[in-house]
Amino acid sequence: MNTKTAELQPIAKYRLDYKTPDFTITDIDLDFDLAPEITTVTARSRVVQKNQQANDLILDGEDLKLISININEQPWQDYQITETGLIIQNVPSEFTLTIVNEIKPIDNTALEGLYVSGEALCTQCEAEGFRHITYYLDRPDVLARFSTRITANKQHYPYLLSNGNRIAQGELADGRHWVQWQDPFPKPAYLFALVAGDFDILRDQFTTQSNRKVDLEIYVDKGNLDRSHWAMTSLKNSMRWDETRFGLEYDLDIFMIVAVDFFNMGAMENKGLNIFNSKYVLAKPETATDTDYLGIEGVIGHEYFHNWTGDRVTCRDWFQLSLKEGLTVFRDQEFSSDMGSRAVKRIDDVKLMRTVQFAEDASPMSHPIRPDQVIEMNNFYTVTVYEKGAEVIRMMHTLLGEDKFQAGMKLYFERHDGSAATCDDFVAAMQDASGIDLTQFKLWYSQSGTPELTVTDSYDPKNQQYILTVEQHTPATQDQAKKQALHIPLDIELYQHNGQVITLQYQGKPIHHVLNLTQSKQQFIFEHVNEKPIISLLRDFSAPVKLTYDYQDDDLIFLMQHATNAFSRYDAAQMLLAKYVRLNVENLQENRELTLPESVLDAFRAVLLSETADPALIAQILTLPSENELANLFKVIDPTAIYQVRQFLLSRFANELNDELNAVYFNNKVADYHIEHKDIAKRSLKNCCLTLLAYADNKSHANTLVSQQYYHANNMTDCLAALTTAVKAQLDCYNELLTDFDNKWHQDGLVMDKWLSLNATSPDTHVLSTVKKLLTHRSFSMSNPNRIRALIGAYVNNNPVAFHAEDGSGYHFLVEILSELNQKNPQVAARLIDPLIRLKRYGEKRQQLMRTALERLLKLDNLSKDLYEKISKALVA
Ligand code: B3K
Ligand code: ZN
Numbered sequence: 001m002n003t004k005t006a007e008l009q010p011i012a013k014y015r016l017d018y019k020t021p022d023f024t025i026t027d028i029d030l031d032f033d034l035a036p037e038i039t040t041v042t043a044r045s046r047v048v049q050k051n052q053q054a055n056d057l058i059l060d061g062e063d064l065k066l067i068s069i070n071i072n073e074q075p076w077q078d079y080q081i082t083e084t085g086l087i088i089q090n091v092p093s094e095f096t097l098t099i100v101n102e103i104k105p106i107d108n109t110a111l112e113g114l115y116v117s118g119e120a121l122c123t124q125c126e127a128e129g130f131r132h133i134t135y136y137l138d139r140p141d142v143l144a145r146f147s148t149r150i151t152a153n154k155q156h157y158p159y160l161l162s163n164g165n166r167i168a169q170g171e172l173a174d175g176r177h178w179v180q181w182q183d184p185f186p187k188p189a190y191l192f193a194l195v196a197g198d199f200d201i202l203r204d205q206f207t208t209q210s211n212r213k214v215d216l217e218i219y220v221d222k223g224n225l226d227r228s229h230w231a232m233t234s235l236k237n238s239m240r241w242d243e244t245r246f247g248l249e250y251d252l253d254i255f256m257i258v259a260v261d262f263f264n265m266g267a268m269e270n271k272g273l274n275i276f277n278s279k280y281v282l283a284k285p286e287t288a289t290d291t292d293y294l295g296i297e298g299v300i301g302h303e304y305f306h307n308w309t310g311d312r313v314t315c316r317d318w319f320q321l322s323l324k325e326g327l328t329v330f331r332d333q334e335f336s337s338d339m340g341s342r343a344v345k346r347i348d349d350v351k352l353m354r355t356v357q358f359a360e361d362a363s364p365m366s367h368p369i370r371p372d373q374v375i376e377m378n379n380f381y382t383v384t385v386y387e388k389g390a391e392v393i394r395m396m397h398t399l400l401g402e403d404k405f406q407a408g409m410k411l412y413f414e415r416h417d418g419s420a421a422t423c424d425d426f427v428a429a430m431q432d433a434s435g436i437d438l439t440q441f442k443l444w445y446s447q448s449g450t451p452e453l454t455v456t457d458s459y460d461p462k463n464q465q466y467i468l469t470v471e472q473h474t475p476a477t478q479d480q481a482k483k484q485a486l487h488i489p490l491d492i493e494l495y496q497h498n499g500q501v502i503t504l505q506y507q508g509k510p511i512h513h514v515l516n517l518t519q520s521k522q523q524f525i526f527e528h529v530n531e532k533p534i535i536s537l538l539r540d541f542s543a544p545v546k547l548t549y550d551y552q553d554d555d556l557i558f559l560m561q562h563a564t565n566a567f568s569r570y571d572a573a574q575m576l577l578a579k580y581v582r583l584n585v586e587n588l589q590e591n592r593e594l595t596l597p598e599s600v601l602d603a604f605r606a607v608l609l610s611e612t613a614d615p616a617l618i619a620q621i622l623t624l625p626s627e628n629e630l631a632n633l634f635k636v637i638d639p640t641a642i643y644q645v646r647q648f649l650l651s652r653f654a655n656e657l658n659d660e661l662n663a664v665y666f667n668n669k670v671a672d673y674h675i676e677h678k679d680i681a682k683r684s685l686k687n688c689c690l691t692l693l694a695y696a697d698n699k700s701h702a703n704t705l706v707s708q709q710y711y712h713a714n715n716m717t718d719c720l721a722a723l724t725t726a727v728k729a730q731l732d733c734y735n736e737l738l739t740d741f742d743n744k745w746h747q748d749g750l751v752m753d754k755w756l757s758l759n760a761t762s763p764d765t766h767v768l769s770t771v772k773k774l775l776t777h778r779s780f781s782m783s784n785p786n787r788i789r790a791l792i793g794a795y796v797n798n799n800p801v802a803f804h805a806e807d808g809s810g811y812h813f814l815v816e817i818l819s820e821l822n823q824k825n826p827q828v829a830a831r832l833i834d835p836l837i838r839l840k841r842y843g844e845k846r847q848q849l850m851r852t853a854l855e856r857l858l859k860l861d862n863l864s865k866d867l868y869e870k871i872s873k874a875l876v877a
Contacts, residue, residue: 009872010865015319015372022054023047023091025137025144026186034152034160034196036106036116040067042098043134045144049093057097060128061085061135063113067100086135099135108132109783109824117262118221120197121157122275124268127318127377130189140315141420143186150194151178157196159219163187163271165253183271185251186418188314193270195219195258202228206236206250209243214250219258220281227282230293230675231257234300241301241335246409248308257281257300261749264785264827265381266299269306276303279750279786285673285715287751290680292716297339302332313413316420318377322369322445323423325381326389330397333390340677343566344616350541350567353391355629357383357544361450362632363838364873366477368448370423373479375869378827384448391544392444396430398489398514398542399441404434440518441487449477451486453517455549459532466494466529471521472545478873488517491542494526494533499562502526502533514542534558536572539565551575557603566617573607573621576600577649581630584645585638594648601656608660615668616681619688624649627800637841639800643763647695654696665689665705673715687721694729703731710737720754727758742779752779753790760795767802768809771795782820785828792817796835803835804842808849811836815853818867819860826864833857833867837874851875 024047031042047057062084069076071091078089088097108115113132114123123129131138148162154177164183171177199219206214216235218228235257242248257274259281267276280299283292309331310324337345360366360383367373369389371380397405408430416425423445431438451474458467470490474483491514494502504511506527515524534555538547551572556579559572584594607613607621627646631637654661668686670679690709694702702725710722710733723741726734738755745751756779760771771791774780780787796803796814803810814836821829839850854871857863863871 010375012373012375018317022051023057024142027145030148032150039103041134042100044098047097055090057088057091059086059135060131060138062131065102070098071095111264117260122195122260123193125192126190138189140188145186147182149180152196158198161195163273187271191271193273200225204232206239208249215254217256227284230283231281234297238301238304267303269303269310271311274303289717293675298332298336301335305331313416314420316422320422322385322389325386326393329386329390330393346567347570347620357388358450358632364478366448366479368446370445376865379869395489400434407433443486448480449474451545453545453547464529466526468524485520488543490515490517491539493536536563536568540567560603570621585641588641596652615685619684622688639804643801650695654692658696661689661693683717691725694725703733707733727762746779756790757794760791761799811853815856822864826866830866837870
């Protein structure tokens, strides 16, 4: 076989090829002799044969230097090293396997396995990182009891951490020391963790509902203790919440969180030892925004909740990833909703679905929440698996109601605690506990794409009947041509023109407000409807679908005021704006004047002046959709037209609502900084007004307001809001403020991420040369994923006008960057490429340029599997 070709075309794995393992490992004792240059790993495993036909033990292992293999304490010569691991031949049916190997943490720039982060050493093993530490059965359905001994220099690494409980420690004569950890819960290797370093520690304690004391420890870089308190508060809130809402209690005597600066994603739920990107731990008012605080609360919750949904019950294979991720996202969403504002949380989550997930489903990477085919697993930690996965869980929650859903959870744990399960197992538990048939519902796990609902209605005054017709259609996606009708919960409400809610009934019986759509076309009749009603559809975004209904402006304006569901009031405003964005993009393309009627502005004015609405909700309604959100309204995206129409709307709002925006701005100032919903809400409304004011014709007023707010702010939320406004509206002060911020914060990477992103998303026509210059800025580093995402990620994802420049300069720049990152950090590279693989959404000229860019990347030497998978899908004719 031509090995070059084999290398160029990595092989896909298929969900349906799952086979139980031939061998399992019940116990493993790991011994790490730790140093950044060379770490020696000794793994002593108890191996048990499961399939009597199997003679050879096939272990996964990559980038390892094998030193020795012993079986039952005797040297073993009968083995073969392969590209992907080790085949140990003719093994007994049960034995102790001892493997010694070496690794080089300092060379590990991919940040997968054991690597160096600043002064510390840490691990990341999900999905398949453990095979970069030692040869192992690196698959989630092999669960072993781990014990870990770590030896290292005491001065450099005073803290040596791993999963479970610390059971012994000691000093060695040569300045080294050791610690022994034992985790009583069997777990797959992806949940293994090790950290060594010097830290400041925030300690606390939590008493569980059954009165057990749990030590809580948060490890941060020296000097950062004052930024760790919110993470601790969030952790304790998460622990309490999981007990009260889900009845789930923590199970070890210690729970540790370590914050590291070099991390490919947000955080990792390793048993008893969560490792976090410092972005999701560190916060104090001067450095972190309200959004950062809420992000920390959400991610701390998410990782903690994984202890049950992920660690205690794990996934049988990686195709089942949504089993733990969709469910845990649903749990963290509910946690955040219970802690703060449910409506605002829902709106944020729906925005993410509509902006990013819908775009993914319309891209070459479209996949069901339970993928069928994977080349590189790391490519499937997606908004589809996570957020759409959470929407699927949420729909089950809607169909079952809280009590039956919790009964389903209980049954799920009764059946699967301590084992590796599948998505089917989860749905079966929900179905068996509730008695509700979920057979058709299960299609959500296997079908990709965004369903489209087309709703029509008629009113029969003579019979006082209202008739609703709903059609569902899921357009073909690249991965799947044929689609079936799904079971879709459609939450509706009917109103009289005076705002009163109409009771839903048919043949004398009440009808539940959540309709069950199961066919491609269905009709619903409502009786005793005295007047032609106004309908609120898809309340709370009851399903992840697109909706088409011929709303008149007046209906939407009515719903903005009267819908009982806060999300629906927001959504009506979105639909109203969407109408005028579509219309004006057309106007622009046909050289007609842009328009926005007074009645629309009046509707938004009424929201702005509402005295009863939550200020945070008002802010959500008054914040115009982002360019990426608007892009999803179009089959073919014209980034410049979208930008121009958005600018037009901003200036119309700013000029017409100027007095009101000013008044609301000043009315919502908060003197002291507290992380409390009512204060966060006020700040968000105040800053939303500031943003809009900057687009008024009178720029000098906004310039003064922005400068004042920037220089007088006592917190990062207000400081950054001012700076963002200055840059986005290109106010006179923007360069001065950017320089001031840089001088003040250049030593703080996390704070500078905000500044880098702002520079990268500036509407300035020279933005690309700015971004290129910033690659050598004192705060930037091509080795730190946070910096890369802040600068390059922001440019390619959130500056569509610049990235899609018609001369192809944005694409060319991304090719250069990816050529460098391909080998260095394939995971980060593969995330950055997303906007480039969506070529089919753009006009012919851009498509051609994007295709050329992708073809250049395909020719790279040693193209990673990660990039190969995405590029090859994008280039399918
Ligand atoms: N489970 C991890 C994600 C691991 C990503 C590996 N590429 C974090 C989380 O979802 O909680
Ligand atoms: Zn997760």
